[in-house]
Amino acid sequence: MAPPATEDERVILNGMTWQDYERLLAERGDLAGARMAYLDGSIELLRSSFQHEAVKKTICRLIEAYADERGLSLNGYGSWTLKSVLGQRGVEPDACYALGVPSGDVPQLVIEVVWTSGGVNKLEIYRSLGVGEVWIWERGAGFSVHVLRDGRYEKAPRSALLPELDLPLLQSFVESPNQSQAVRASREVLRGG
Template identity: 30%
Template sequence: MATPAAEALPIAPGENRVAFQGMDWVAYQQMKALLNERTRARLTYDRGTLEITMPSELHEFYARLIERFIVILVVELGLKIKTLGSTTLDREDLERGAEPDNGYYIQHQPQVAGRPINLDTDPPPDLVVEVDINHTDIDKNALYATMGVPEFWRFNGKVWHIYQLENGAYAERDRSPTFPIISKDELYQFLATCQQNEVEAELNLRSWLRELS
């Protein structure tokens, strides 16, 4: 499988973001209820700071394709998955909440299968993905580390960062702890091919994975 550099990907127009300071938990919940009914906005809350994001077309393109990339890996590697999408991950005890681009239970899928999750008693998702092209006022690494998310992927439209939780903080890794068989180049290749032909990109990735098994 060819492995182009990240520079092969097009420059992405960024998301529209607005941040509010000094907003308590009750006000955050009220804003979330209002916006979730009327808009496609994504909300992230961190101890008084509320950030509202309106994703761009290319933001959604990357987010949905990274999700497809993950599902292909899970299927071809014989794993299990529970997909959360942008389900709100609220932790009032931490004064933090987020609606990530993608969230998944993989290692803990059997523990949460077939029912709604409850973060008061269930573990956090095993893997969370965020596409952040424009600057964000929220320290998302600290946010998801505090929530205890074991693996966090960030993609800025050019570069893929993989973080693994260690001693309460994230350490960057060259390969995913969940999918050590793949490198960053495989994702870059997949996204680059998807620019022209998503079906071809999926078939190529599945074929490559089957050749490895």
């Protein structure tokens, strides 16, 4: 058995139409595979590495544990395909969430893990779709929070959606090799232990 990929696999197809993007989404269907994004005639196909997926899953588990500990009604929607036919923009985030039931066609929070740099400008896609907040976790840099204000993203020191969440504390658990231990340690800190 081959060892898991250590880097993401990314292909950019240029000179593509919105119809090409829709056709690729339809052909893939609900099967697991490369996530797709479309922006300005470029289609990005991304197959995440083992490490990318591990970090994403750890972040999700930590956010969900935080919400549970604080009694928040947080709903996760995985890599929901977000798109605008009129704006001809589409993307499948690493993960996305809403507090309560999402109002409209987009989540309130998107999580993106950048393990391998490059690709289409996903922030531009999220901006045009009206996603209120995007957290980008980048290997070697940690979290950056982008909050949509007046039609553009502003970098923020903390989440507007979850303002009491201590992102540096969350970051301290993200690269743990054991997700369950990271979640238990996080819960202990949240409980004041």
